[in-house]
Amino acid sequence: MINVPEGIPIARPKIGSAGKTGLWRVERPEIHYDKCTKCRLCVLYCPENTIDLLENLYPQIDYNYCKGCGVCAQVCPTKAIEMVKEVK
Amino acid sequence: MSLITQPKRIPKFYRGNAACPGCPIPRELDILLEELGQKTVLVVPASCSTVILGDTSGMPATVPVVHSAFAASASIASGIVRALRMRGDNDAIVTVWAGDGGTADIGFASLSGAAERNEDILYVCYDNEAYMNTGIQRSSLTPHGAWTTTTPEGKREFKKPLPFIMADHKIPYVATASVAYPFDYQAKVRKAKQIHGFRYIHLLSPCPPGWRFDSSLTVEIAKLAVDTGIWPLFEIENGEFRLTGVSKTHLDKKNRKPVIEYLKLQGRFSKLTEEQIKEIQDAVDEMWEEIAARIKK
Amino acid sequence: MVQVLKKKALALVGNHAVAYAVKQAKPQVLAVYPITPQTTMLEKLSEYVSSGELKAEMIRVESEHSAMAAVYGAALSGARVFTATASQGLLYMTEMIYWAGGQRVPIVAAVATRAIAEPWTIWDDHQDFMSKRDAIWIQMMAENVQEAYDLTLQAFRISEDERVILPVMMGFDGFILTHTMERVEVLEDHEVDSFLPPRKFNLIDFSDPVGVGPIAQPDEYMRIRFEAMKAMERSKSVIEEIMKEYEKLSGRKYDLVECYKCEDAKYIFVTIGAWSGDAKVAVDRLRNEGIEAGLLKIRVFRPFPKEKVQEYLRSAKGVIVFDRAYSFGSGGILANEVKASLYGLQTPVYSVIAGLGGKDVRPLHFQKVMEDLVNEKLEEERWIL
Numbered sequence: 001m002i003n004v005p006e007g008i009p010i011a012r013p014k015i016g017s018a019g020k021t022g023l024w025r026v027e028r029p030e031i032h033y034d035k036c037t038k039c040r041l042c043v044l045y046c047p048e049n050t051i052d053l054l055e056n057l058y059p060q061i062d063y064n065y066c067k068g069c070g071v072c073a074q075v076c077p078t079k080a081i082e083m084v085k086e087v088k
Numbered sequence: 089m090s091l092i093t094q095p096k097r098i099p100k101f102y103r104g105n106a107a108c109p110g111c112p113i114p115r116e117l118d119i120l121l122e123e124l125g126q127k128t129v130l131v132v133p134a135s136c137s138t139v140i141l142g143d144t145s146g147m148p149a150t151v152p153v154v155h156s157a158f159a160a161s162a163s164i165a166s167g168i169v170r171a172l173r174m175r176g177d178n179d180a181i182v183t184v185w186a187g188d189g190g191t192a193d194i195g196f197a198s199l200s201g202a203a204e205r206n207e208d209i210l211y212v213c214y215d216n217e218a219y220m221n222t223g224i225q226r227s228s229l230t231p232h233g234a235w236t237t238t239t240p241e242g243k244r245e246f247k248k249p250l251p252f253i254m255a256d257h258k259i260p261y262v263a264t265a266s267v268a269y270p271f272d273y274q275a276k277v278r279k280a281k282q283i284h285g286f287r288y289i290h291l292l293s294p295c296p297p298g299w300r301f302d303s304s305l306t307v308e309i310a311k312l313a314v315d316t317g318i319w320p321l322f323e324i325e326n327g328e329f330r331l332t333g334v335s336k337t338h339l340d341k342k343n344r345k346p347v348i349e350y351l352k353l354q355g356r357f358s359k360l361t362e363e364q365i366k367e368i369q370d371a372v373d374e375m376w377e378e379i380a381a382r383i384k385k
Numbered sequence: 386m387v388q389v390l391k392k393k394a395l396a397l398v399g400n401h402a403v404a405y406a407v408k409q410a411k412p413q414v415l416a417v418y419p420i421t422p423q424t425t426m427l428e429k430l431s432e433y434v435s436s437g438e439l440k441a442e443m444i445r446v447e448s449e450h451s452a453m454a455a456v457y458g459a460a461l462s463g464a465r466v467f468t469a470t471a472s473q474g475l476l477y478m479t480e481m482i483y484w485a486g487g488q489r490v491p492i493v494a495a496v497a498t499r500a501i502a503e504p505w506t507i508w509d510d511h512q513d514f515m516s517k518r519d520a521i522w523i524q525m526m527a528e529n530v531q532e533a534y535d536l537t538l539q540a541f542r543i544s545e546d547e548r549v550i551l552p553v554m555m556g557f558d559g560f561i562l563t564h565t566m567e568r569v570e571v572l573e574d575h576e577v578d579s580f581l582p583p584r585k586f587n588l589i590d591f592s593d594p595v596g597v598g599p600i601a602q603p604d605e606y607m608r609i610r611f612e613a614m615k616a617m618e619r620s621k622s623v624i625e626e627i628m629k630e631y632e633k634l635s636g637r638k639y640d641l642v643e644c645y646k647c648e649d650a651k652y653i654f655v656t657i658g659a660w661s662g663d664a665k666v667a668v669d670r671l672r673n674e675g676i677e678a679g680l681l682k683i684r685v686f687r688p689f690p691k692e693k694v695q696e697y698l699r700s701a702k703g704v705i706v707f708d709r710a711y712s713f714g715s716g717g718i719l720a721n722e723v724k725a726s727l728y729g730l731q732t733p734v735y736s737v738i739a740g741l742g743g744k745d746v747r748p749l750h751f752q753k754v755m756e757d758l759v760n761e762k763l764e765e766e767r768w769i770l
Contacts, residue, residue: 002590005550007612008489009605010588011153011596014146016104024109044270045307047115050103052095060095062103069109069296070304083304127591131458144605147596152589154461155598157480160454163446167414167458167466168589170442174413175463180591198454201447 016065021048025068028086029061035080042072042081102148107140110296110303112267112310114140114148116214117185119270121151123277124210127180129154129168133161133195135187136221137214159194161186162202165209173208181281183210188229189219192248203257206285210277213250213288216295224298231318232371233364235300235356242359246371252378254288255324261287263323263332267294268310272321272333279323292319300355309353317344317372320379329382339380347372392570392636399530399562400426402569403469403495403555406537408439409577410493412467414459416444416452420474421507422559423497427469449474453481453494460490461597463587465541468492471559472499472506472513479517485552486521488598489613491544491586492552495537498526498658499559500742507559508743511658511709514556515686515718521613523549523620524687527557528643528661530567532684535637538572541581542627549620550586551613556686558659560743576634617688624685641690643682646672647697650679652755655698655706655723657683660746664707667751676759683719694726703733703758707751709740716766739769 004010011017031042038057047069050062061072073081100121101114113136121128130149132138133156141147141155156164161184169182191199191213202209218236219225226236228248235242255262261283265273273291280287294310296303313319314334321335337343347369351357360368397405404426407415415434417427433439442459446452449470456466470478475496485492500510511526518524523543527533533555540553557563572580588597601609621641628639645665647653652671654664661682671678681697683690698704704727708717715721720736727734737754740746750769757763 002588002593002595003585004588004595005489005547007609007616008550009144009487009598009601009609011142011144011147011599013102013150013594014142014148015102017102017142017146017148018104018106021104045115047110047112047306048103048105048107049099049101049114049118053097054093055096056093058093060093065104067109069306070302071110071306074304075307126594129462129589138600141596141599143600143602145602147599149596150594152591152594153596153599154458154589155596157454157484159450160457160481160484163451163454164458166444166446166451167416167455167460167464168462170414170444170455171459171462171464171466172589174442197447198451201451204447205445 020064021067022064025066025086027068027070027083028063029066029068029070029072029081030084031059031061032080032082033058035078037078039077041075041077045071045075047071100150102150105140105148106142108297110306112293112306113137113214116267116291116293117149119274120183120212120277123274124181124183124281126151127177129180129182131156131161131165131168131182131184133186133190134158134221135190136216137185137187139221158190160198161190161195162198162211166202166205166207169208181210183212185212185214187220188213188215188217189227192228192250200257203254203259203286203288206259208284210280210287210289212291214291214293216293216298218298220295220298232368233357233360235359242364251288251290258327259286259288261323261325264290264319264321266292266310266314266319266321268307269314269321269333276323301353305353309350312345312350312353315345316347316350317376318347318350322379329379339376341373341376393573394568394570396566397530397569398425398564398566399533399557400497400564401429402530402534403537403557404429404433405571406534407467408433409572409574410538410541410581411465412441413464414442414444414456414466416446416455416468418446418449418452418470418474420449420471422499422563423469423471423495426495449478450481453478453485456492457481457485457490460492462589463584465584466492467494469495469497471497472501475513475517476501482517482522483520487613489521489550489616490552491550493537493540493544494552494554496554496556497559497563498556506742509559509561510741510743514554515710517554518687521551521617522687523551523553523685525553525555525685526658527555527562528659528682530562530565531569533557533562534569534571535631535635535639538577538580539627539631539639543620543624545584545586546623546627548623549616551616551620556658561659570635572635580631580634621688621690639684641685642693642697643684644697645680645682647679647681649677651677651702652758653679653681653698653701653704654751654755655681655683655704655719657686657719658709660707660709660740663746663748664751666748667755670748670752671755676755678755689722689726691726694723695730698727698732699730701732703735705735705737705754705758707737707739711738711741735763736766737769738766
């Protein structure tokens, strides 16, 4: 552990440093797992690192932080991801 | 879906950060940090990444980060790497993660100085082709014809050929990369990690609000940049020029998509005239002539 | 029992004396960029590194801004660092000076004071040094080459003290001290080693990653600045303590200020820097004339020794502050500090502006001003042209 003197500006690693960014969404990506081929392109390309690859090799979106950009839906080769309107 | 399955991998750059939806920076940093490992220091000058890295309440990076004044990142990195060597951390990597403004404009002097001294640092310029953090003002790496708030008629000048300028500094490694080809990017980071001296990677980083495209098209646009030949993927290792990935097929103009495929998707190019589009196509073709000449050497 | 202290003495010009002190302090990273009148210091340091006498990484940066940036980065990573500059170079690195001060990183920088362009100049005054007074750096100025050597060593110790953790600027007059040879008593290397223990400050730890210097929200920023102010205030007593320790080692007395015949003086000069020596000569001459003159020399400019200034000046019939720097639209910089320190007291303070751009100032100038004061012929602010 570093000894940080009092009153010196530093930050430590934190998930959700900008808050629950899932609240930013106006569209929500829904994975139709029956169409998913486990190619993992969505995991590879999600700009926010918010799609987890599970042990069974299916993708899982972390809706706490997904910003709804739509890149996953755009890169999915079988169109298994659908962007659904989500207005609260 | 089974709730008891665990993610196979925790990202090295945490989610829930301040990047815009569709901004590839968090993905680019995750790939970079995954490859470089824990013994990495990131030096980040004023840029979008400064804001994405959060405030004093927490940062999405999982390695030490040193925030740098706009013009100083290459110099701060030089100081850090020398101090780490003096204290025995010879396997630690000091990496500058700078935008195009902090690299080609205000940071150019310290970049060139550090390259001339062949400082043992990895410099990654993520190029979103304008001063995006301050609201889309033009930089020397903004391409010809692009709309920005300070070039509402479209930028008159052409993009500064930064990778070639860095190669002319005779540094051991220069490479270009695009977030649409992550394995190519990853391989280049891995190779750069093994080399000592000043290594430079120029990474295309499309910006949805700045380039005026829907946030879902980030990867598509990064791909078209390469496929049209506008953004050639190459590496220059000790002066030897080598195309990589799909760019290997692009020496033949027939294999390059016409630049209009790339330009038409972006609002920043929506006011281009036919003549300007031709100028851009010609400039790309000319660049490929130069690339062919460099390969022959 | 008579104890004979065997002291080692060398004939050194100011630049070389500071380089010698730096060598003994054993910094690990140096950043060098030449500017008149500091160049011979860097040349000497290059010789030390090249001969192996000083085992350090030397970064021959491409600008002063990069020099401060480089030592900032190195200092964060646990290295003891040093750089030096003057005038235009100090102005060029100002952004990074504030960066280092705000982040509270222990750094030692020597400033060979020099006037600021325009007009173009290479000669001595204090404008460059004084212009950094708000940047959260401790600032000290030397009167002679001996002090330049001593204060450099003390600077390393002060900056790294856990109660302080602030960068320190050691100023000494360009050409007048940098290029003047004097007899300098130096400490033995092992004595310096005992005075300067190994550095502990480090913010780069791969097992505990932190972001250094991120954005601070307004509340947090205010709180951080408040802590910096407290560090600056705390450093006054720490500096006194360290100077007393140095006295035991060297036999030379140091304090935040130096009182020369000022305890019983009715009329007191206040000066900072090399011309304090000229002021001392003037004080002696004035005493011979029957005027009860004295000198209060400011050695530590930041944190400003307000309490000492009040203590020594409160009963004076007249105080004359000599300034080699000016705040245009306001007044002499040191004069303003002294007046602020004496706020509420009735002591009359006069301001004299002299020596800008290297204009020569001698004991007779000091003498004439005080004679005018005694004869009630001195105006509130006088420029010696």
